[in-house]
Amino acid sequence: MRAGGCRAIALLAAALAMPLPAWPQAVAPPGAPPADNEGRISALEARLDAQAREIEALRTYLRGRQADWDQDADGVDAWRLDALRARGGVAGALPAAVPAATAVAVAQQTGEPVPVGQAPEESTRPPEVAQIFDQPGVLTPRGALILEPSLQTGYYSNDRVALIGYTVIPAILIGLIDIRQVKTTSVTAALAARYGVGNRLELELKVPYMYIRGDTVSREIFTGSAQDSVFSADGSGLGDLELTARYQLPNKGADRPFYVLWLRYKTRTGKDLFEVTTDCVTRCVANATGTGLPLELPTGSGFASLQPGVTWMYASDPVVFFGSLSYLHNFAREDVSRTTLSGAPEGFPQTTTEFLGEIDAGDIFGFNLGVGLALNDRAAISIGYDHSMVQRSRQNGSDLPGSVRVVLGTLMLGGTYRISDRTSVNIALGAGMTRDTPDVTLVARLPIRF
Incomplete structure (x- = not known):
């Protein structure tokens, strides 16, 4: 009245x-x-x-x-x-x-x-925010289908120095010094389908297609070469399919956070490192450099994995705080072998099979935090940080030579604009904070509700 x-x-x-x-x-x-x-x-x-x-x-x-x-x-x-x-x-x-x-x-x-x-x-669903992480915070309504095409590009650059030889006294090396710059560019086009089984349960299937190119620039000191040598390789094809189930816990009050439990299973449908041919591991007749790098870059990780996690969201006018906690377990592979160039003269076998045994990739513990702000009824922005800790890989029960623990940190910034009641566009930008993290990552998503 x-x-x-x-x-x-x-x-x-x-x-x-x-x-x-x-x-x-x-x-x-x-x-x-x-x-x-x-x-x-x-x-x-x-x-x-x-x-x-x-x-x-x-x-x-x-x-x-x-x-x-x-x-x-x-x-x-x-x-x-x-x-x-x-x-x-x-x-x-x-x-x-x-x-x-x-x-x-x-x-x-x-x-x-x-x-x-x-x-x-x-009243029973978390507030929508601009998505900057892989896992969304709001579930698909019951009976609804969301198709989400996405395009992701990333760039990674790193310097590496390899000392091949031995030292007599400090600062005096007998052997070769191999200095390399590794530059990798990747483009991934994916299509994700999410279906709301119930008001609190949804299922997702994600199919990626990947193109990756790597350029390795190196120069061996004390060989008389004044020019850099470039070793390039690329690869394209189907990536690793992902299946995810998400369940939202009942909310106990307006001032309580929302919790979403999820479980993701990643297959190894993409071509992995053990299925491509590797260059000479050591010096050989046909290839004097002996890079030991794959001649074709893989499109998959080579390991099936299971990743449980929990996502939380808390609304505090006028912002929304959100984050997640997860643990990814890679399943070990047995009787693994790879194909490498032998470097033998013409007329002899050009490739050889190297038996590696059991390979266990390191598990990954990760968490992220973010804050979202709605600018108006159509636009919203989010900023956050994603952190992952990769454990050492193992071969035949022992630590793989050269394998170390790696920390990946990414600063994320994204925005969402609602085009209509059924369609919105989401852009997320990631900047690497550690040397082992990709320098820049850009993701564009276009979820369409049916």
């Missing part, structure tokens, strides 16, 4: 509460019979009694409506603040606990139709 309407009713009630004017007694004209005057007076008194009863009934109705309004008005401001929190000013439907009178009052104030008695979807 609008405030103006309440004031009008109050004025009407005040007017009705005023004492009625005294009616003058009718005086019979000269010569009229007295009985006629008494009949008119009786009819007038009956009419006044009826009007007095109507006025008293109206006063009772107004007192009841005023009590209802005072009770409902206390929850209007709190509801509007909760509905607008971290949503950029977009008001949702009223919670089921809000009375019908409050729904009508809010509808009259905002000028928007509000369904009465229908629980909104937003």
Whole structure:
């Protein structure tokens, strides 16, 4: 009910509460019979009694409506603040606990139709933020299908110095010094399909297609060469398929965080490092450098993995805090071998098979933190940090030579713009914070809801 309407009713009630004017007694004209005057007076008194009863009934109705309004008005401001929190000013439907009178009052104030008695979807779902990490925080509604094409590009550059020889005394080396610059560029096009099995459960399938190119620039000191040698290789094809299930835990209150449990299984459908031919591991006749690098870059990791994790989101007007915690376990592979160039003269076998045995890639422990802010009803931005710790790889039960623990840190910045009710565009930019992290990563997503 609008405030103006309440004031009008109050004025009407005040007017009705005023004492009625005294009616003058009718005086019979000269010569009229007295009985006629008494009949008119009786009819007038009956009419006044009826009007007095109507006025008293109206006063009772107004007192009841005023009590209802005072009770409902206390929850209007709190509801509007909760509905607008971290949503950029977009008001949702009223919670089921809000009375019908409050729904009508809010509808009259905002000028928007509000369904009465229908629980909104937003009341049990986390607020939407700009996605900057791999795992989204908001699940797909029941029965809905979301197709998300994405394109990701990354660039990685690193310097490496290899000493081949032995030292007699410090600072004196007998042998070769191999200095290399490794530059890798990758482009990954993927299509993800998410389906809402229930209000709190969704399943996802992600199919990536990858192109990767690596350039290795090296120069051996003390060989008389004044030019850098470049070793280039590339690879393209299907990557590792991913299957993910997510389940949202029941929320215990408006001021409590939302929790989403998820489990991701990564296959090894892509071509791995053990399926491509490797250059001479040591010096050989056909290749004097003996790079030991693959002649074709793989498109898969070569290991199936299982990754459980939990994502949390907490709305604190006007921002949303979010993050996740996960652990990725790579399954070991047995009886692994690789094909390398032999470097033998023409007429002899040009390749040889090297048996490696059991290879166990290091597990990965990761976490990330972020904060999101809705700029308006269509645009939102997020900033966060992603951290991963990769354990040492093992071969036949022992640490793989040259394998060390690696720390990957990435600073993330992203934004989302809602094109329509079914389509939005998301851009995320990652900058490497450690030497082993890709220098820059750019991801564009276009989720489409059906």
